[in-house]
Amino acid sequence: MNISKGELDTLLQNVQNAFVTINTYPVSKRVALMRTIANEIEALGPELIETARAESNLPEARLTGEKGRTIFQWRSYADAVEKGYSLDASIDTANPDRTPPKPDIRKTNVALGPVAVFGASNFPFAFSTAGGDTASAIAAGCPVVVKAHPGHPKTSQIMADAISRGVEKSGFPAGTFSHVFCETNEEAQALISHPVIKAVGFTGSNRGGLALVEIANKRPEPIPVFAEMGSINPVFLFSGKLQTAAAELAKQYAGSLTLGVGQFCTNPGLVIAEQGAGLDQFTESLNEDILKALPAPMLNAGIAKGYTSNREKVIGLAGVQVLSAATTEAAEGQGAATVATVSGVDFLINDDLQTEVFGPFALIVKCKDANEVFAVTEKLHGQLTATLLATGDDLAANAELVALIQNKCGRIIFNNFPTGVEVCKSMHHGGPFPSSSNAQYTSVGPDAIKRFTRPLSFQNWPDEFLPEELQNANPLGIWRTVDNEVGNGAVGY
Amino acid sequence: MNISKGELDTLLQNVQNAFVTINTYPVSKRVALMRTIANEIEALGPELIETARAESNLPEARLTGEKGRTIFQWRSYADAVEKGYSLDASIDTANPDRTPPKPDIRKTNVALGPVAVFGASNFPFAFSTAGGDTASAIAAGCPVVVKAHPGHPKTSQIMADAISRGVEKSGFPAGTFSHVFCETNEEAQALISHPVIKAVGFTGSNRGGLALVEIANKRPEPIPVFAEMGSINPVFLFSGKLQTAAAELAKQYAGSLTLGVGQFCTNPGLVIAEQGAGLDQFTESLNEDILKALPAPMLNAGIAKGYTSNREKVIGLAGVQVLSAATTEAAEGQGAATVATVSGVDFLINDDLQTEVFGPFALIVKCKDANEVFAVTEKLHGQLTATLLATGDDLAANAELVALIQNKCGRIIFNNFPTGVEVCKSMHHGGPFPSSSNAQYTSVGPDAIKRFTRPLSFQNWPDEFLPEELQNANPLGIWRTVDNEVGNGAVGY
Numbered sequence: 001m002n003i004s005k006g007e008l009d010t011l012l013q014n015v016q017n018a019f020v021t022i023n024t025y026p027v028s029k030r031v032a033l034m035r036t037i038a039n040e041i042e043a044l045g046p047e048l049i050e051t052a053r054a055e056s057n058l059p060e061a062r063l064t065g066e067k068g069r070t071i072f073q074w075r076s077y078a079d080a081v082e083k084g085y086s087l088d089a090s091i092d093t094a095n096p097d098r099t100p101p102k103p104d105i106r107k108t109n110v111a112l113g114p115v116a117v118f119g120a121s122n123f124p125f126a127f128s129t130a131g132g133d134t135a136s137a138i139a140a141g142c143p144v145v146v147k148a149h150p151g152h153p154k155t156s157q158i159m160a161d162a163i164s165r166g167v168e169k170s171g172f173p174a175g176t177f178s179h180v181f182c183e184t185n186e187e188a189q190a191l192i193s194h195p196v197i198k199a200v201g202f203t204g205s206n207r208g209g210l211a212l213v214e215i216a217n218k219r220p221e222p223i224p225v226f227a228e229m230g231s232i233n234p235v236f237l238f239s240g241k242l243q244t245a246a247a248e249l250a251k252q253y254a255g256s257l258t259l260g261v262g263q264f265c266t267n268p269g270l271v272i273a274e275q276g277a278g279l280d281q282f283t284e285s286l287n288e289d290i291l292k293a294l295p296a297p298m299l300n301a302g303i304a305k306g307y308t309s310n311r312e313k314v315i316g317l318a319g320v321q322v323l324s325a326a327t328t329e330a331a332e333g334q335g336a337a338t339v340a341t342v343s344g345v346d347f348l349i350n351d352d353l354q355t356e357v358f359g360p361f362a363l364i365v366k367c368k369d370a371n372e373v374f375a376v377t378e379k380l381h382g383q384l385t386a387t388l389l390a391t392g393d394d395l396a397a398n399a400e401l402v403a404l405i406q407n408k409c410g411r412i413i414f415n416n417f418p419t420g421v422e423v424c425k426s427m428h429h430g431g432p433f434p435s436s437s438n439a440q441y442t443s444v445g446p447d448a449i450k451r452f453t454r455p456l457s458f459q460n461w462p463d464e465f466l467p468e469e470l471q472n473a474n475p476l477g478i479w480r481t482v483d484n485e486v487g488n489g490a491v492g493y
Numbered sequence: 494m495n496i497s498k499g500e501l502d503t504l505l506q507n508v509q510n511a512f513v514t515i516n517t518y519p520v521s522k523r524v525a526l527m528r529t530i531a532n533e534i535e536a537l538g539p540e541l542i543e544t545a546r547a548e549s550n551l552p553e554a555r556l557t558g559e560k561g562r563t564i565f566q567w568r569s570y571a572d573a574v575e576k577g578y579s580l581d582a583s584i585d586t587a588n589p590d591r592t593p594p595k596p597d598i599r600k601t602n603v604a605l606g607p608v609a610v611f612g613a614s615n616f617p618f619a620f621s622t623a624g625g626d627t628a629s630a631i632a633a634g635c636p637v638v639v640k641a642h643p644g645h646p647k648t649s650q651i652m653a654d655a656i657s658r659g660v661e662k663s664g665f666p667a668g669t670f671s672h673v674f675c676e677t678n679e680e681a682q683a684l685i686s687h688p689v690i691k692a693v694g695f696t697g698s699n700r701g702g703l704a705l706v707e708i709a710n711k712r713p714e715p716i717p718v719f720a721e722m723g724s725i726n727p728v729f730l731f732s733g734k735l736q737t738a739a740a741e742l743a744k745q746y747a748g749s750l751t752l753g754v755g756q757f758c759t760n761p762g763l764v765i766a767e768q769g770a771g772l773d774q775f776t777e778s779l780n781e782d783i784l785k786a787l788p789a790p791m792l793n794a795g796i797a798k799g800y801t802s803n804r805e806k807v808i809g810l811a812g813v814q815v816l817s818a819a820t821t822e823a824a825e826g827q828g829a830a831t832v833a834t835v836s837g838v839d840f841l842i843n844d845d846l847q848t849e850v851f852g853p854f855a856l857i858v859k860c861k862d863a864n865e866v867f868a869v870t871e872k873l874h875g876q877l878t879a880t881l882l883a884t885g886d887d888l889a890a891n892a893e894l895v896a897l898i899q900n901k902c903g904r905i906i907f908n909n910f911p912t913g914v915e916v917c918k919s920m921h922h923g924g925p926f927p928s929s930s931n932a933q934y935t936s937v938g939p940d941a942i943k944r945f946t947r948p949l950s951f952q953n954w955p956d957e958f959l960p961e962e963l964q965n966a967n968p969l970g971i972w973r974t975v976d977n978e979v980g981n982g983a984v985g986y
Contacts, residue, residue: 023896085974090940092917103909107919107940110899112932217710221875221926224933382714395958402958403516406603411950416596424585425974426600428950433714439605439947440717447600447948454932455940457904457921465888465895479972479979481578481918486972486979 003180005190011145011178012196015114018143018175023111026468027081027476029170030141034078037138037166038071041130041159048158052124055152057297057333062260063125070125073132073423077139080446084478085425086139086453089469091482091491094460103460106470109453111141112224113198116191118212120203121151121299122263128152129179130159132423132448133201133226138176140452145178145197147188151300153181189215192223199452202227203265203443206356206434213437226451228443230265231383231435232356232363233418234272236373236405238394241415242278249389250285254293254337256417261296261335262360263303266385266418269357271364272376283364286339287324293337295330298359304333307359311338314357319346323364335359344372347379354381374401382432382439383409385418408432410439496673498683504638504671505689508607511636511668516604519961520574520969522663523634527571530631530659531564534623534652541651545617548645550790550826555753556618563618566625566916570632573939577971578918579632579946582962584975584984587953596953599963602946604634605717606691609684611705613696614644614792615756621645622672623652625916625941626694626719631669633945638671638690640681644793646674682708685716692945695720696758696936699849699927706930719944721936723758723849724876724928725856726911727765729866729898731887734908735771742882743778747786747830749910754789754828755853756796759878759911762850764857765869776857779832780817786830788823791852797826800852804831807850812839816857828852837865840872847874867894875925875932876902878911901925903932 003011022030049063058066080086087108095102115137119128126132129146137144148156160179167176182188192200192215200216202209202225209227216225235253242249256268273279298304315322315338323339330336337360344367347353353363367373386409388395388402395402395414406412410431421429421444429444430436436443441451458466468475472491479488496504515523542556551559573579580601588595608630612621619625622639630637641649653672660669675681685693685708693709695702695718702720709718728746735742749761766772791797808815808831816832823829830853837860840846846856860866879902881888881895888895888907899905903924914922914937922937923929929936934944951959961968965984972981 020893020896023900024892079977083977090919092915092919100913103913103915105915105917105919107921113900213715222706222930223926224931392955392958395955399517400513403513406949407516407606410948411952412954413952414954416953420593420596422585422596422598424598425977426583426585426598426950428600428948430948432947433716437715438717440943442948450933454925455903455921455923455935456899457919459904459906460909461905461907462885462888465885484572484576484918486981488979 008190008194012114012194014175015143015145015178016196018173019111019114021173022141022143022176030139031078031082033166033170033172034074034081034135034139036170037163038074038078040162040166041067041074042071044158044162048155051158052152052155055155056124056299058124058299066123066125069423070130073126073135076423077135077446077449080425080449081139084469084476084480085446086449087469087478088455089478089480091470091480093483093491105457105459106461106466107455107457108467108469109450110456112452112454113142114196115142115144115199115201115452116197117144117146118200118202118204119146119149119156121149121303124152124155125159127203128159129156130163132444133203134163136448137201137452139449142452143176145180145191147191148179148181192216193219195221198223200225201451205229209437225437226441226443227437228265228430229434229436230356230358231431232269232354233266233383233385233387234270234380235268235387235389237271237273237279237282238388238390238398239274239276239278240391240394241389242282246278246281247285250282251289252417254286254289256419257362258293258337258360259419261298263299263358264419266421268387268418269362271362272373273364273367274370274373275366275368279366283323290324290337290339291327293326293360294328295326295334295336297333298335301333303358304335307335307357307361310355310357311359311361314353314355314363315340317350317352319343320363339364341366344368344376347376374404377401377404377408380408382435384429384431384435385409385411385413387413387416387418389415410435501683501687505607505687507668508636508638508671509689511666512604512607514666515634515636515669523632524571524575526659526663526665527567527574527628527632529663530656531567531571533655533659534560534567535564537651537655541648544651545645545648548648549617549792551617551792559616559618562916563623566619566628569916570628570939570942573918573942574632577962577969577973578939579942580962580971581948582971582973584963584973586976586984598950598952599954599959600948600950601960601962602943603949605945605947606635607689608635608637608692608694608945609690610637610639611693611695611697612639612642612649614642614796617645617648618652620696621652622649623656625937626696627656629941630694630945632942635945636669638673638684640684641672641674685709686712688714691716693718694936694944698722702930718930719934719936720930721758721923722927722929723851724924725762725847725849726759726876726878726880727763727873728761728880728882730764730766730772730775731881731883731891732767732769732771733884733887734882735775739771739774740778743775744782745910747779747782749912750855751786751830751853752912754791756792756851757912759914761880761911762855764855765866766857766860767863767866768859768861772859776816776834783817783830783832784820786819786853787821788819788827788829790826791828794826796851797828800828800850800854803848803850804852804854807846807848807856808833810843810845812836813856832857834859837861837869840869867897870894870897870901873901875928877922877924877928878902878904878906880906880909880911882908903928
């Protein structure tokens with residue numbers, strides 16, 4: 001961590017002190033902080049993009065877009081806090097005439113406590129130092145300690161400095177945001193194990209996420225870990241749709257598979273379909289697109305190496321055959337699109353075929369009939385997304401399969417593709433284990449704020465001492481549930 | 494379990510099949526099921542109360558009240574589902590003109606999957622077979638497997654039969670509700686470890702709850718455990734309030750402490766105050782009330798024995814002095830109210846003084862000054878509730894202490910008492926670890942339903958195939974967030 005245990009203690013004591021202080025701030029001050037941080041990030045000059053390009057191999061257009069997404073996250077989460085969406089404010093008024101008398105009970109969401117954030121390699125802005133986890137934790141009222149991602153340290157530092165400037169300009173204590181570099185796993189472990197830390201946000205690999213969960217569970221006071229660990233995002237091809245659009249779907253699918261050299265947690269790495277003419281046409285067209293795909297540099301040498309070795313591992317499993325691989329040979333550090341096939345029977349007996357190959361790799365599971373499609377689906381691990389390329393008639397004819405697919409994923413998509421995760425209130429980015437460690441919370445969109453809150457009820461509390469969102473007059477003008485009715489007015493006694 | 498591993502597999506296969514089936518039901522059918530179950534419980538004759546009296550030693554009036562509470566839970570949770578409160582429905586409409594085009598995204602809460610419920614000894618109706626956990630899981634759309642509490646097996650069976658009648662009358666598959674008797678810990682472990690089970694609800698001891706959490710975390714697919722494990726519910730006495738009301742507060746406090754022979758998870762077992770004339774007057778009055786308190790039979794012999802031995806353990810710790818004990822000697826199986834005192838300094842150095850003594854036992858921590866009150870509060874473990882007996886001026890003068898207390902509990906109470914947990918939307922019954930295993934969810938009130946749900950997003954999904962709560966026409970007439978605005982109308986394109 002480049003800091004000793006003693007220094008970590010001092011750092012986290014400052015963080016804890018900041019937590020106590022910002023707990024007394026009104027919601028409006030938190031909203032202002034978030035908007036100031038957004039402005040600071042927006043004001044960053046070309047150095048940010050240049051540094052990130054050098055550290056991540058990502059192209060300028062992508063990084064410029066990701067910067068915009070990052071700023072949008074801070075601003076839209078601030079809007080959500082201002083509207084009270086993260087607070088779930090609720091009031092049940094007293095009834096002194098009841099036997100026994102009914103007390104006045106009011107509930108809001110308060111901050112969990114200081115949060116440790118572990119950023120991702122593949123989004124140096126939107127899921128790293130200044131990314132969605134940090135924005136949600138700050139929006140929740142929690143101080144944040146980011147463990148900088150080693151893949152893009154200079155980019156992270158530029159973002160950290162922008163956040164710190166925002167913290168200072170908004171009159172928040174410096175301990176509201178901290179940025180540390182960990183050189184060893186032990187240092188990261190010391191951070192999560194520290195009693196001041198009350199929650200963890202993580203985006204990355206399955207192995208990394210599960211390691212954090214294990215440490216968090218072993219603490220004397222276990223804490224929640226919100227780890228988004230990726231998945232293989234199955235795409236289901238239905239016969240009705242294939243009949244009319246196989247070639248077009250193959251083209252769109254190839255685009256989604258190779259987007260960003262396949263380096264997205266929502267990359268659609270698995271195709272499930274019944275064998276037949278429709279599937280043959282789909283694979284034939286896909287083959288053409290894959291052959292033409294140009295290999296491109298991956299985020300870093302380690303990721304490129306991991307892609308090749310994981311791909312070879314899956315290709316080497318029983319029954320797997322390579323369908324097509326980009327004809328242009330990949331240079332060192334590049335990833336070449338590859339598609340393989342396997343039968344439903346072979347897929348059913350080997351869980352290793354569900355290994356995530358991070359990069360532009362897809363496995364097509366050819367099922368002999370509808371029953372085998374169902375069996376393969378039952379066997380699937382939890383997924384962030386599932387995509388159905390289908391007609392309305394396909395959906396109607398396969399109601400039970402569709403219900404089963406819903407039980408396996410966090411987002412279900414109709415004739416569209418999972419890459420491109422919209423930042424909006426209705427987005428759920430998360431899913432049943434092992435795609436995330438906690439299927440009940442999203443890591444994208446303003447509802448991600450709730451990961452870092454917990455409800456607190458006030459009983460018979462004097463109005464003037466209640467948080468603004470629970471006061472009779474409703475000074476924030478937010479929507480609340482009052483005596484079981486939704487409304488945005490004042491409470492009249 | 495009185496059933497073998499093979500029989501458990503068969504049972505849970507039925508449960509899983511029921512889950513798939515009820516997943517296709519509309520919300521209204523689930524609401525009807527809950528109301529039918531409430532009616533079945535309401536229709537139970539005097540046999541229910543008589544059986545529960547014999548098995549739990551609880552008086553008739555209490556049991557009659559608890560029956561009403563149980564029925565109210567089923568009905569009010571049904572109302573909450575009908576109003577859409579447990580669904581958090583949200584819609585973000587498409588914008589095809591944006592670059593890239595914005596898809597249509599809609600989100601609702603779906604059932605987590607089959608739930609295992611472990612009931613409590615102290616509420617044979619409201620937190621047992623037909624209690625809040627079962628009602629919330631059914632409300633969420635999850636089948637339930639209840640492990641019957643060994644303290645009141647016949648009562649549990651009567652309730653189980655009532656639920657099963659409701660399930661049958663409402664046209665739900667029998668696997669929607671199951672009731673098993675476990676004779677060993679290994680049998681309970683087999684239930685939680687089974688891959689069909691996706692969540693656990695528990696109310697009981699710290700030891701029991703943590704054992705379930707450990708099993709759940711060790712599964713290949715870890716699952717959430719919502720364990721409400723009790724706490725010692727500190728009561729803070731403030732000098733301003735004590736000046737005018739010490740005797741009256743002592744009387745009310747004694748009433749709360751001895752209510753139901755202290756057998757509530759919200760029993761206020763810890764008092765924290767600065768030493769002085771006010772506290773002296775409080776303890777003097779409390780002493781009189783405690784001396785007069787009549788010992789009463791506890792739930793069962795094991796609980797009475799546990800009360801005595803835990804009380805003696807705490808009384809035997811360094812610095813603890815008995816202030817008063819009921820003068821009437823307790824007969825076998827009875828619990829006698831007891832109050833002890835300890836200094837702030839002694840409390841600070843010994844975590845064992847925070848042991849929950851389940852029964853009418855209180856420890857008064859006498860602090861030498863305000864700083865020591867703050868230090869004692871900092872040292873407190875997570876609590877279900879904290880009670881402040883204070884004036885408005887006391888709150889204003891102790892803002893930082895009040896903020897610290899809020900961080901330690903799930904419900905904070907002003908000049909009222911924690912026993913009596915109101916079943917309402919604004920109730921939070923839960924709190925920071927170790928009072929519950931998950932501070933983010935309540936186990937009382939309709940928000941308890943959300944424990945057994947997870948969000949699912951639909952992207953570009955055809956309107957007719959969406960769940961009703963997300964359809965354009967809003968056929969359920971519920972409140973939803975549409976394009977970031979709260980409303981209960983239809984979505985107009």
